[in-house]
Amino acid sequence: xxxxxxxxxxxxxxxxxxxxxxxxxxxxxxxxxxxxxxxxxxxxxxxxxxxxxxxxxxxxxxxxxxxxxxxxxxxxxxxxxxxxxxxxxxxxxxxxxxxxxxxxxxxxxxxxxxxxxxxxxxxxxxxxxxxxxxxxxxxxxxxxxxxxxxxxxxxxxxxxxxxxxxxxxxxxxxxxxxxxxxxxxxxxxxxxxxxxxxxxxxxxxxxxxxxxxxxxxxxxxxxxxxxxxxxxxxx
Amino acid sequence: xxxxxxxxxxxxxxxxxxxxxxxxxxxxxxxxxxxxxxxxxxxxxxxxxxxxxxxxxxxxxxxxxxxxxxxxxxxxxxxxxxxxxxxxxxxxxxxxxxxxxxxxxxxxxxxxxxxxxxxxxxxxxxxxxxxxxxxxxxxxxxxxxxxxxxxxxxxxxxxxxxxxxxxxxxxxxxxxxxxxxxxxxxxxxxxxxxxxxxxxxxxxxxxxxxxxxxxxxxxxxxxxxxxxxxxxxxxxxxxxxxxxxxxxxxxxxxxxxxxxxxxxxxxxxxxxxxxxxxxxxxxxxxxxxxxxxxxxxxxxxxxxxxxxxxxxxxxxxxxxxxxxxxxxxxxxxxxxxxxxxxxxxxxxxxxxxxxxxxxxxxxxxxxxxxxxxxxxxxxxxxxxxxxxxxxxxxxxxxxxxxxxxxxxxxxx
Numbered sequence: 164x165x166x167x168x169x170x171x172x173x174x175x176x177x178x179x180x181x182x183x184x185x186x187x188x189x190x191x192x193x194x195x196x197x198x199x200x201x202x203x204x205x206x207x208x209x210x211x212x213x214x215x216x217x218x219x220x221x222x223x224x225x226x227x228x229x230x231x232x233x234x235x236x237x238x239x240x241x242x243x244x245x246x247x248x249x250x251x252x253x254x255x256x257x258x259x260x261x262x263x264x265x266x267x268x269x270x271x272x273x274x275x276x277x278x279x280x281x282x283x284x285x286x287x288x289x290x291x292x293x294x295x296x297x298x299x300x301x302x303x304x305x306x307x308x309x310x311x312x313x314x315x316x317x318x319x320x321x322x323x324x325x326x327x328x329x330x331x332x333x334x335x336x337x338x339x340x341x342x343x344x345x346x347x348x349x350x351x352x353x354x355x356x357x358x359x360x361x362x363x364x365x366x367x368x369x370x371x372x373x374x375x376x377x378x379x380x381x382x383x384x385x386x387x388x389x390x391x392x393x394x395x396x397x398x
Numbered sequence: 399x400x401x402x403x404x405x406x407x408x409x410x411x412x413x414x415x416x417x418x419x420x421x422x423x424x425x426x427x428x429x430x431x432x433x434x435x436x437x438x439x440x441x442x443x444x445x446x447x448x449x450x451x452x453x454x455x456x457x458x459x460x461x462x463x464x465x466x467x468x469x470x471x472x473x474x475x476x477x478x479x480x481x482x483x484x485x486x487x488x489x490x491x492x493x494x495x496x497x498x499x500x501x502x503x504x505x506x507x508x509x510x511x512x513x514x515x516x517x518x519x520x521x522x523x524x525x526x527x528x529x530x531x532x533x534x535x536x537x538x539x540x541x542x543x544x545x546x547x548x549x550x551x552x553x554x555x556x557x558x559x560x561x562x563x564x565x566x567x568x569x570x571x572x573x574x575x576x577x578x579x580x581x582x583x584x585x586x587x588x589x590x591x592x593x594x595x596x597x598x599x600x601x602x603x604x605x606x607x608x609x610x611x612x613x614x615x616x617x618x619x620x621x622x623x624x625x626x627x628x629x630x631x632x633x634x635x636x637x638x639x640x641x642x643x644x645x646x647x648x649x650x651x652x653x654x655x656x657x658x659x660x661x662x663x664x665x666x667x668x669x670x671x672x673x674x675x676x677x678x679x680x681x682x683x684x685x686x687x688x689x690x691x692x693x694x695x696x697x698x699x700x701x702x703x704x705x706x707x708x709x710x711x712x713x714x715x716x717x718x719x720x721x722x723x724x725x726x727x728x729x730x731x732x733x734x735x736x737x738x739x740x741x742x743x744x745x746x747x748x749x750x751x752x753x754x755x756x757x758x759x760x761x762x763x764x765x766x767x768x769x770x771x772x773x774x775x776x777x778x779x780x781x782x783x784x785x786x787x788x789x790x791x792x793x794x795x796x797x798x799x800x801x802x803x804x805x806x807x808x809x810x
């Protein structure tokens with residue numbers, strides 16, 4: 164009881180001391196996006212560069228439109244990861260947009276490519292799929308949408324660099340099993356639907372070995388035409 | 399000349415009455431929309447990414463999943479064929495137009511207090527929205543709860559029909575607040591001990607309870623040891639209800655939903671009326687002697703580990719003395735919501751983190767990271783024990799087992 168009274172007395176003194184404009188701002192969290200996304204950074208890194216957990220994706224530098232689409236999908240529960248679904252549930256659209264812009268405009272360096280655990284043959288198969296696709300099996304080249312440099316295109320197509328193999332194969336798996344969907348027509352679902360388990364392993368492994376390009380920024384909207392329509396990439 | 403003028407005048411007169419009538423209807427519809435927000439009809443009857451008021455939002459209960467109904471004016475699948483009388487009967491008495499019984503997941507036990515005029519306004523609003531042709535999703539209730547006759551038993555125990563009766567000894571403002579809290583606000587649906595039948599009894603109204611299936615504790619609104627607001631200023635209460643954050647604490651979990659979907663839309667006068675009423679019903683109660691299940695030596699070890707965890711992970715936002723940076727980084731010293739007998743909420747807060755709701759008054763809230771992946775059960779128990787007992791707080795230590803059990807609590 165006494166301790167409690169002492170604590171509240173201390174609080175009153177602190178409050179009284181903070182009378183004045185400068186002190187008042189000092190008594191508030193910084194009015195920045197960086198402070199507002201501190202709930203995200205233990206998993207995604209301070210600048211969205213990713214963390215040591217191989218399933219936690221890098222966010223930095225991806226197109227803002229793409230990141231925003233993901234935040235909308237997590238908020239509604241269409242894309243599932245309960246800890247994030249919970250955090251975003253009651254946040255309004257303009258705020259999610261601001262978060263997306265924030266991470267899109269951060270440019271920490273891409274990580275060093277990790278040494279690969281798969282064989283040369285598997286890597287070669289991955290490279291073939293990514294750069295040429297497989298016309299016989301209706302698989303378009305990944306680069307036909309994700310860009311010749313795999314850096315993505317504004318506003319809705321993400322780059323595929325700086326992601327770990329485990330994350331990429333989990334996402335392709337999620338599309339194959341229908342637990343991740345994008346705006347219709349969901350072109351990634353068509354692509355992933357044609358991939359076998361072995362294809363996924365190969366292409367994910369090859370992507371993870373790619374070194375950082377000189378300019379990792381997504382190319383402007385309309386730089387190249389997509390092989391078929393994607394709901395996330397308005398014409 | 400004279401003739402022509404009188405015709406013009408007549409036409410004008412006719413025109414003004416039509417305009418007035420339209421004006422009145424649009425006033426009623428606007429009022430209905432406001433009241434539908436106050437009653438949270440809007441969010442409960444709209445599914446994620448679904449059409450407005452088309453229903454199909456799942457509500458998990460201990461008896462199975464109930465889906466909310468389509469209440470758009472579609473004649474086949476909505477309530478397009480209902481009359482205002484039918485609608486009032488549903489709100490007031492929990493029955494369908496054919497007399498069938500409605501599950502109490504639809505909070506008619508509170509809505510029974512709503513006046514006929516307010517019910518009519520909500521109905522007028524619902525008639526004005528676009529109809530959606532979408533069949534109601536059948537409930538997925540286990541035997542025997544799929545039998546609606548069982549609702550009769552619940553009604554006998556927990557339902558008393560009757561519009562709100564103002565208390566003449568209290569101010570108009572207090573009565574307005576009481577009407578909103580007890581009626582449309584259906585606050586008692588969560589803030590009451592919930593018995594096995596999912597009912598709340600009148601005498602226990604606003605005494606607090608664990609919400610089944612969600613594993614959140616809705617604190618008592620009458621005890622100052624819990625969420626009773628007796629020693630809060632009116633401004634702190636209206637801030638909390640309207641913006642989700644205040645100098646005394648913040649809302650989270652299911653209460654964030656209430657503020658986000660409903661309370662943020664109430665005007666200043668109604669919010670203040672609710673605050674006056676809530677402050678009024680809180681009764682100071684003498685603190686029960688602190689009792690902990692943990693032996694003393696064990697809890698003092700836990701608490702010293704807790705301080706280490708706190709200084710490293712929490713103090714940057716909540717301050718070394720638990721003073722926070724209110725309202726955005728809430729104070730933990732002298733914060734009722736972490737000192738309550740039930741430690742469910744602070745444990746979950748640490749495991750899951752959270753953002754207060756984004757509201758008109760606080761559109762870009764600050765957030766707290768989830769610590770489930772960063773701290774062990776023992777560390778969670780330690781830091782929660784620490785914040786419940788440091789700085790003069792009067793809570794009790796918690797065990798690693800309690801922390802562990804809440805790791806599997808549902809997140810939505």
